[in-house]
Amino acid sequence: MRKDIILRIAAIGLLLTSMSFAAEVNKGAKEETIPAGSQGDVKFPHELHQQSIQDCKLCHDLYPETPNAISGLKQKGALKPKQVMNQQCVKCHNAKRAAGVKAGPVICSQCHGKHS
Numbered sequence: 001m002r003k004d005i006i007l008r009i010a011a012i013g014l015l016l017t018s019m020s021f022a023a024e025v026n027k028g029a030k031e032e033t034i035p036a037g038s039q040g041d042v043k044f045p046h047e048l049h050q051q052s053i054q055d056c057k058l059c060h061d062l063y064p065e066t067p068n069a070i071s072g073l074k075q076k077g078a079l080k081p082k083q084v085m086n087q088q089c090v091k092c093h094n095a096k097r098a099a100g101v102k103a104g105p106v107i108c109s110q111c112h113g114k115h116s
């Protein structure tokens, strides 16, 4: 009985610790602006994607969770122009569309040139 209670207290402690770690994750801005050269900036609803996708790594495997990561990597040649657009944004939107679920835009002007 005592052992049982101690185990329960330990479990609650672990739960609280993991919850406080979760609260400390830096989720970044609700909306990001991604430069795309002469094509005009792309407004990216970050929070909306975090809500519908959840797995941060799905995008952040390609670039770190730091401000202006994509531009920095493109300048260094570590990412090609349109790589993120083709491998992530448009690819996923097309896949969702094909699956008949909510998707994002695939038309150029619906992403590019949105300076607000």
Ligand code: HEC
Binding pocket: 025, 026, 027, 028, 029, 030, 032, 033, 034, 044, 046, 049, 050, 053, 054, 055, 056, 057, 058, 059, 060, 064, 065, 066, 067, 068, 069, 070, 071
């Ligand atoms: C659908 C793709 C996608 C997903 C999923 C995603 N992010 Fe991001 N994130 C981005 C993009 C795009 C940027 C902007 C990069 C840039 O400016 O070059 C970014 C930027 C960031 C930044 C740095 C910029 C800032 O505002 O501070 C942080 C921190 C970040 N993300 C955290 C997260 C976390 C934590 C998760 C998961 C809960 C997550 N992201 C999920 C695409 C995504």
Ligand code: HEC
Binding pocket: 034, 035, 036, 037, 038, 039, 042, 070, 080, 081, 082, 083, 084, 085, 086, 089, 090, 093, 104, 105, 106, 107, 108, 109, 110, 111, 112
């Ligand atoms: C879902 C949003 C989205 C759509 C739709 C989209 N793009 Fe992009 N595009 C981006 C993002 C984000 C970037 C910046 C990251 C990168 O270069 O991969 C980009 C980058 C680019 C670049 C590279 C700019 C540079 O100088 O580095 C070109 C060119 C481009 N897009 C043209 C197009 C054209 C043409 C279309 C339509 C056929 C299109 N894009 C549709 C989001 C989009």
Ligand code: HEC
Binding pocket: 042, 043, 044, 045, 048, 049, 052, 053, 058, 059, 084, 085, 088, 089, 090, 092, 093, 096, 102, 103, 104, 105, 110, 111
């Ligand atoms: C893994 C899938 C995935 C990736 C990667 C992804 N998106 Fe999306 N995007 C979605 C889904 C799903 C929606 C619809 C979400 C909703 O309406 O609930 C969406 C919606 C959007 C919208 C419309 C938001 C609105 O208010 O209607 C924009 C703009 C957008 N995405 C831009 C981008 C850009 C730019 C990138 C690349 C940096 C990107 N997305 C990467 C899945 C993705």
